[in-house]
Amino acid sequence: MSNSPGGQRGPAEHERRDQIISAAREHFRHYGYSKTTVADLAKAIGLSTAYIYKFFDSKKAIGEAVCALCLGHIAEAVRSVAQEPKPASERLRRVFIELARQGAALYSETPKMHDIVAAALVEKWQPCESHEVALMSIVRQIVQDGREAGEFERKTPLDETCRAIFLALEPINNPALLVQRLEKIEEDAATVASLVLRSLAR
Amino acid sequence: MSNSPGGQRGPAEHERRDQIISAAREHFRHYGYSKTTVADLAKAIGLSTAYIYKFFDSKKAIGEAVCALCLGHIAEAVRSVAQEPKPASERLRRVFIELARQGAALYSETPKMHDIVAAALVEKWQPCESHEVALMSIVRQIVQDGREAGEFERKTPLDETCRAIFLALEPINNPALLVQRLEKIEEDAATVASLVLRSLAR
Numbered sequence A, B: 001m002s003n004s005p006g007g008q009r010g011p012a013e014h015e016r017r018d019q020i021i022s023a024a025r026e027h028f029r030h031y032g033y034s035k036t037t038v039a040d041l042a043k044a045i046g047l048s049t050a051y052i053y054k055f056f057d058s059k060k061a062i063g064e065a066v067c068a069l070c071l072g073h074i075a076e077a078v079r080s081v082a083q084e085p086k087p088a089s090e091r092l093r094r095v096f097i098e099l100a101r102q103g104a105a106l107y108s109e110t111p112k113m114h115d116i117v118a119a120a121l122v123e124k125w126q127p128c129e130s131h132e133v134a135l136m137s138i139v140r141q142i143v144q145d146g147r148e149a150g151e152f153e154r155k156t157p158l159d160e161t162c163r164a165i166f167l168a169l170e171p172i173n174n175p176a177l178l179v180q181r182l183e184k185i186e187e188d189a190a191t192v193a194s195l196v197l198r199s200l201a202r
Helices: A009-031 A038-044 A049-055 A059-082 A088-109 A111-122 A126-148 A158-173 A175-180 A182-200 B009-031 B038-044 B049-055 B059-082 B088-109 B111-122 B126-148 B158-173 B175-180 B182-200
Strands: none
Touching (some): A009 A059, A088 A158, A088 A175, A175 A182, A175 B111, A182 B182, B009 B049, B038 B049, B038 B059, B059 B111, B088 B126, B088 B158, B126 B158
């Protein structure tokens, strides 16, 4: 029950939710997910843990919200290069490079956030699945555009081509794999992108 | 100092070493690497821990030897399909499939051994690097053969092509990634192999 007048309940609660996510992000970034408790977050923003549980079922739910924010940021950056007014081949190459850059930046700037994303992926948290769907849709759009423009071959079924490209993105996209070759991740991204583009040539 | 007569020391020690590795493999397989101690192994084969330390510097060194055995088995299976008297494209496709099968079998049959390999990879144990070198050399041989036979394009520098194929193998070869799509790993291997083969077409 809310006592807020004039339908303010929704927006006000929305702000509160954002406040919790924001505090969680700072805590996870500095101390890591496993070392942060819901009580820590409650204390940081002057709320009771019970109040936080009104918004999130569990610490994992907060973790998922932070993870979604983080992956959403990466997907946004990738989508932005994917939508530039350039040939499909160039856009696809830049998707590989941008994903490498974003992954490397996440790891370098906020290694503890990177750890959360890596763990979330292993445990199949929902935001990771949404992220896969987002990437897949970016790849699909470029492949379709390239086919329509006559840049890419059309013999291979579209689904197969997209799935194959998605798999080829894995060494760049997967946090655990990215870490293992961080110093040359952009070069590797370019190398795989070139292979993919050769495979798409007519 | 050995009291063995007639130069038997080498071979005898070699057998002892194998005996330790064999016991370690059984223990790791059943209890996992982290729950097995050098004392457990010593007890299992009726030796002192000091005697085991004559052969291996540390538990990690034993783990590496077991890991090398395990990866050696996989590389051998892959090398065997790579050397069949077939066109290079067919051999390359089978390398992808065989790697998927071997990885899936390792995980399904001995999940705790699979965990060791996954951990070894993250910690860059020496046998993992040797395994990479072995796979790379298998890929390179097939690409060279395919180029010489006129099956594959020759415009792309050989090193670049081989590195790109090696990266494209990662979603199949990496234990952590394989586990995430175990039920369709062979299908995925075939899908990536087809993309790679399209990229190699003249």
